[in-house]
Amino acid sequence: MSTEISASTEARTHYDRRAAARILAELARPGLFAAHGAVRVGRIEYTATELRAEPDSHLTFSQRLYLERFMRPCRADEVTSATHRMTWVDSAGIPNTGFYRADALGPLVPMATREAVLTLWRSIDDNPGLSERIARLDATAHAVLAGTTTDHAPIDILRVGVESAGRALAQHALIAPQTPYRTAGEFACGLRDSGIFTAVATRWFWELQASTYRRGMIPVTLRTGTDRSVRYSSQSVATLRAMKDATVADAHRVMDRAITEEGLSVPAAIARYHDDLDLISRQYALLPAGEHPICLAAVTHSAGAASSALLADVVDRLVEVFTDVAARCEPVEVPARGESDTGPAAWEDRIFYVPDMTCKHCVRTIGGVLESMDIRVVDIDLDSKRIVAEFRSPRNRARAFEALRDGGYNPVGERPDPMRPGNLG
Template identity: 75%
Template sequence: MTAETGTTAEGAPTARYDRRATAQILSRLARPGLFGTSLPRQVRCFEYTATELRPEPDSHLTVSQRLYLEQFMRPCRADEVTSATHRMTWTDSAGIPNTGFYRADGLGPLVPIATRESVLLLWEELAAEEGLAERIAGLGPGARAVLAATTTDHEPIDIFRVGIESAGRALAQHALLAGRTPYRTASEFARGLRDSGIFTAVATRWFWELQASTYRRGMIPVTLRVTDAGAIRYSARTIATLRAMKDATITDAHRIMRRATTEEGLSVPEAIAHYHDDLDLISRQYALLPTGERPSCPATASYRSGGVNYSLLPLVVQRFVEAFTDFTSRCEAVAAPAHADGPSDGPVAAEDRVFYVPDMTCKHCVRTIGGVLESMAIPVADIDLDSKRVVAEFRSPRNRVRAFEALRDGGYNPMSERPDPPGTRPAR
């Protein structure tokens, strides 16, 4: 391990920010085996409800997409962004409501469903790999200190879960561009992304918040080109734009850290904690990145062991594409029948004032959700990030439904019942 370690006054180990050491730790944990054996899957039919996105006049973007573009995607232009045509909602095999996006001229609603099922399957296989759990339990305090100093999620199992989810986002989001590729089925498209190196391009060229937030809004700032060999690549303009957006984010992070540690007199840990909670768009990895150093994704770093080079990302991508390909052959997406009777304008029951947002993960999400409700003149009594619980004063059941639709436009998945914590549901 290359990180410099020491101890605090209380004797706890410390470590400096070190992405290479982080990559080695994660690779050592994963290489003997990352995925265990899961239960066989049956053919499943998933009902979904689709809503056509309504772009602004004289634009191909919705209000939510345009606002995010203008506020957080400089210097990206609107003509560099592709939008979904439809937003869909469905309940996955774990009983969790989901929101996804697709284009009517693309691969359709099956891709978001199969993507989500593949994520759930790989999470289950992570939990089933007993050797992985033993290796994680055996991590020493020095290695844990490196992870704590370098990564947003400190527990290795959470880091692996987030990486799997990011791979799923990359596939579903790039499916908005499937009609511009040579691939005509969902399985061909997934294999094409893998073989063309698109998953690696996302990990190395995008920054985390850009992928998560544009995915939630059904948009992608990418243009593809097809090579003579039939592979797909990012256009030169896309590469330049993604780099410029990442550089702008790094600059913002460094500016905030300089102000916090000089003008405000905060220590580095205090500054990270304060601004991670308050802004969250400023990620830890960019705030701590040394000036002049290019950011790197630990999953893409090459680690040499036993005379061979090893990288974590290809392992995750290969298993994810296998699972996705299998699910597209076993799953069917069926549009749910329309209901003739809509919600009423009568009073709201006391229990209907409360709802949950499973993908509310940070203070930025809290502010966004609160802002959406308040913009609809819906008073917010409480938003609790830890429990994902929201209490709001809806005027009527119809008002509640419209508020849920507005939240889904922003990429969130409101649900009436509290979701089970990850890993608490029985295996399927």
């Protein structure tokens, strides 16, 4: 038998969700994470800004716009909004933004989630067995991953998967009062044991989760059972299904028009209609008719007599680390620093950070927003979330930030000093 991890002989060297899911599951055996050391926690300073809802509404302008354009048939009363946007620096020295409700679990969950994600990222990077298995992937397996996923490289795919699980945890904290769980650790364990992470992976679609998270909103309601487990309400399940079906149908219409009416090949259609298809260019546009997609990590695979899913391993470790971090994390609010909008742009004003820039699609989207405003993008670094752009003035910079926020991203104007006394200890 070959020592290479490969796709089956029937696998195509392009879009193939089943083959991609199998490859990722094989890479994760016998373990995705290496042992990790102590997590640095303690006092973490953050700034908070209250979200301003539109008149006679509980939603902001950006939330309402996204709801109307992309979430039909979801209604406004099915959506819960954050009360505050927060900014802080994590233990890696990277600025972050997040959302919380003052009447829920507060700023602790976004902070602790970020530290848990960073810990799991390091654990993935430090796993020599995983690195060896990735090195043994053959060309066919790499082609399947490249043709099916957004991020292509196995390590990038796995890191984004961990971040997505963390995003689901932080986002559902907005509706923590709908559960019987009263501490951050109890809340995380309750979501895991109730199967909520699996519900996100199977019932939501990727762009809905990413975009609503970045806007500080969540379109579901939780119900509590007699055993204290929680589940989505029947209305939430029906609405999520309708939104997902509508998204798949939209993707198919774009592809069918491009291929049948314009005579384009599939790669040419994806390239030409990238903005229309957005993240669903491959994930949904190429799905066979009648197939209902789920997250690749949620696909169950058999290993001998046992069956497992990669998502379960990720969630178990995430909740374990999160619970540890949340018990030893102390959020401390500090005042935000004001910025002037007059005069020419200073050299240092070219640099800013977008903490919720999580994948290559985000890089393309953010770059496109800036370039559409005639702002030259000098550099975008996904790992550090750092962007260098040539703004014409502080006012031009402020307008660009507003445009990014309207698109669901939350730029940070400066990188606070993580070594400043009391910022992280």
